[in-house]
Amino acid sequence: MFNQVAIVGLGLIGGSMGLALHKAKAAKRIVGHDLGRGVSDRARKSGAIDESFDSLADAVRGADLVILATPVGPMRTLLQNLATVLTPGTIVTDVASTKSQVISWAEEFLPANVAFVGGHPMAGKELSGVEAADADLFCNCIYCLTPTAKTRPDSISKVVALVEAIGARLRFLDPSEHDGEVAGVSHLPFLASIALMDTAANDPTWGDAALLASTGFRDTTRLAAGSPEMYRDICLTNGASIVRWLDQYVDNLSALRDRIAMHDKSLSEDFARVQQLRQEWQSNQNEK
């Protein structure tokens, strides 16, 4: 049980975190802070937080757990600003999409008397904002924690308690291991989707071809509708892993291209192999 939890950033994730902690009765008091106009008020009215503060310093004062529920973009400045206002003994965790860079900022800026544990809940939905927040968003979702050799064990167990309270499934990873894996299953897909949309829509035939685009096009390009700033910040903080995955993807596409150009009839064998991989993944997902 936490005495006081402070949530910084009250969007879909931060708002859902507040609702889930309340539902689990895991915190005596939850306070919040968000720079967006009216966001904190809406979070309070929705029951995600008990009290909101306009000042970051007021919000985190006396908290035993501070959850940084912002995208990776503002994280550096946020950690700098937190450095002088955190109460000694506070445990800080985050939810950003990339971990190595965030952890190095935390090590650089946060004082020795507070602990930082990197985290990343693999949860989301189409909609964003506190209006879309949901007490059950994290139920059964994978929640990565990425402690390092420098992370204090007692702070890890506190954040593990948070993960368990909101019903998520804990997974420990090394930060670079995390960043490599999400680059493949999360960052590569959004870049593939953006490039696909860009390729189709910049062809001279697009005006007509757009009318023929159907559900397959819709699903493969859905991620291209996501936040440009968030995507950029992910690229800026996980570039090396992403480049490695893009190189492999381009290699695979080029091999496919050459076989199509040669009218290779055995393509169906590879398509069947990949179909099998997809079906295995899907059935494992359904069993979750």
Added chain:
Amino acid sequence: MFNQVAIVGLGLIGGSMGLALHKAKAAKRIVGHDLGRGVSDRARKSGAIDESFDSLADAVRGADLVILATPVGPMRTLLQNLATVLTPGTIVTDVASTKSQVISWAEEFLPANVAFVGGHPMAGKELSGVEAADADLFCNCIYCLTPTAKTRPDSISKVVALVEAIGARLRFLDPSEHDGEVAGVSHLPFLASIALMDTAANDPTWGDAALLASTGFRDTTRLAAGSPEMYRDICLTNGASIVRWLDQYVDNLSALRDRIAMHDKSLSEDFARVQQLRQEWQSNQNEK
């Protein structure tokens, strides 16, 4: 009003065609033929056809309209087999995903006393088979017809009547124009999806990374679950267009890769531009 319509291939599209024609009372009699065990019987019981024939010759005898509702793969053999059994005056149309190759086969094999009009309804769903057939599958969907200079005008108007009867929206295209456009909005997406699934699942980290893959991965790789044979046959019959699109896609991905490697902060401007394109396409879809 058609006197007798013969549907060859009673899967999702063929079955839905029968149900839609019956619903519209656009045919006095609908007969069907399918090589799959029990498929014709199920089509008859579902009301998609009035009678089924085990023999292709019996099925198409006396029909004023023959609808070839098979994928592009079996189309060459099917047209060869039809050549000697069609009643003079019959109009033949198809629903295959690529048009130039199918039309050249029709011109090669069909006798001069029958007419062929290439067609492609832009309809589908996750499920396949006559069990998934739906009388409203074509409602408001785009239905491409690709007549050539050699196509007889009276046969075109008959197939236009079919398109209108089932509630679809007619679009005339040149066959090569059709093939170029669907290569971009339909074939490139399934190849991008297959390559993405293949890339992710063949990495040494996949066992762990699969657990982190979420809704974005699910949607971008959904098409990788499609029919390997159909995909191969599309590649074999539309290779030139597909290769052109793959080259452009790889160029765009490579440019993105280089900018990520250079930590280009202006990436968000391009992501925003593509986001805008995606939103425009989506809102046009919603207005349909």
